[in-house]
Amino acid sequence: MVDYPLHHPTYVPKGYELIREEIYTEEAHFDEDPTVFLDYLQTDGEMGFYTRTEKTDPKKEDELTWYEHIDIYVLHGYTFTHGYDDQEMDTGNVQGMKVVIPELEYEVIIHAGILTKEEMEKILLSMVE
Numbered sequence: 560m561v562d563y564p565l566h567h568p569t570y571v572p573k574g575y576e577l578i579r580e581e582i583y584t585e586e587a588h589f590d591e592d593p594t595v596f597l598d599y600l601q602t603d604g605e606m607g608f609y610t611r612t613e614k615t616d617p618k619k620e621d622e623l624t625w626y627e628h629i630d631i632y633v634l635h636g637y638t639f640t641h642g643y644d645d646q647e648m649d650t651g652n653v654q655g656m657k658v659v660i661p662e663l664e665y666e667v668i669i670h671a672g673i674l675t676k677e678e679m680e681k682i683l684l685s686m687v688e
Contacts, residue, residue, distance in 0.1 A: 608671035
């Protein structure tokens, strides 16, 4: 039984299309708290982004801590975390972001190649509002 909403983004930047969708659960808790993975790719390029919706797990390492810089801020009443590296780093333009919905105990994470921070925010907000 899912205790949180599972939504496709209602906002997707122009030129991107959904190429893969996966839903999975842990074997020990089949049919509980699924993780939903959505993978988007540019229609005329090779860059893309993916989102992952899942139950929050305080014991799990926060993958955004892998980035050199972390910003935490509130937007539209939601707490966002934005992770990114300096341009000199060997990770290219990849950056990550998540929004946490504490009252429903879930989060939506996005990792993207060339999207702007503002586009990433729009995508996440379109999945939770």
